[in-house]
Amino acid sequence: MEGHQRNLYLYDRFNARVAGVSRDQVATLEFWAKDLGLEFPIFSNPIGHIGIWFNALQAGYPMFNRTTVIIDKWGVIRYMQPGNPDYRGILTVLKQLHEEEGQR
Template structure:
């Protein structure tokens, strides 16, 4: 990881902190909306940066694969709801982009992925199980799009654990 991260990153087996963040001025989304099904949380540094735009557009493109596992998806950055709205409209993103804006980076800090030096989230992925426990996490360098393979492998692994052995 680059810079100074506020605490250690949450890893598999740790309970994710409960949170609720604005997706619009009058609407919030949080962990309670994902209970009972897997959740993909994609922390990213900033709307409008080329790598972030490509990453979020990729997740929109592979949304049918996420839905195959009944997984909810949310992007999280320290940008405000208005930036998120314009960014989502520009990129055709339909999953929620959550504003970890005020207090800035509070949720990212609780996941251990807020960079104090740069004032933005690290590029980090978390897959939570239906109980809100981290099943998989990854932190990537800011300039690297982590793709979707790790997420899909984690979701497949969780689905395999639930399948009965014949």
């Protein structure tokens, strides 16, 4: 999450917004976001529906696998990468989407 916070100014250049999802409760996430200085929303999803939707929840394991997802403004998933974020890959996709938008 801290890496996304550091890159917010770059994401903003491509008109992208960041949101996090966690199975933690809202109060825990509020404390955690404040402690880390996060300026983007983190949504509480204790049941795990979002993790299941993005195939980021392992059967029998109570936590999400880290997954980075980029959804364009039409709701189409344009990038999904499990594991730790690949910031270079994220920025490459955002740049591509920004250029596509400029061509419309």
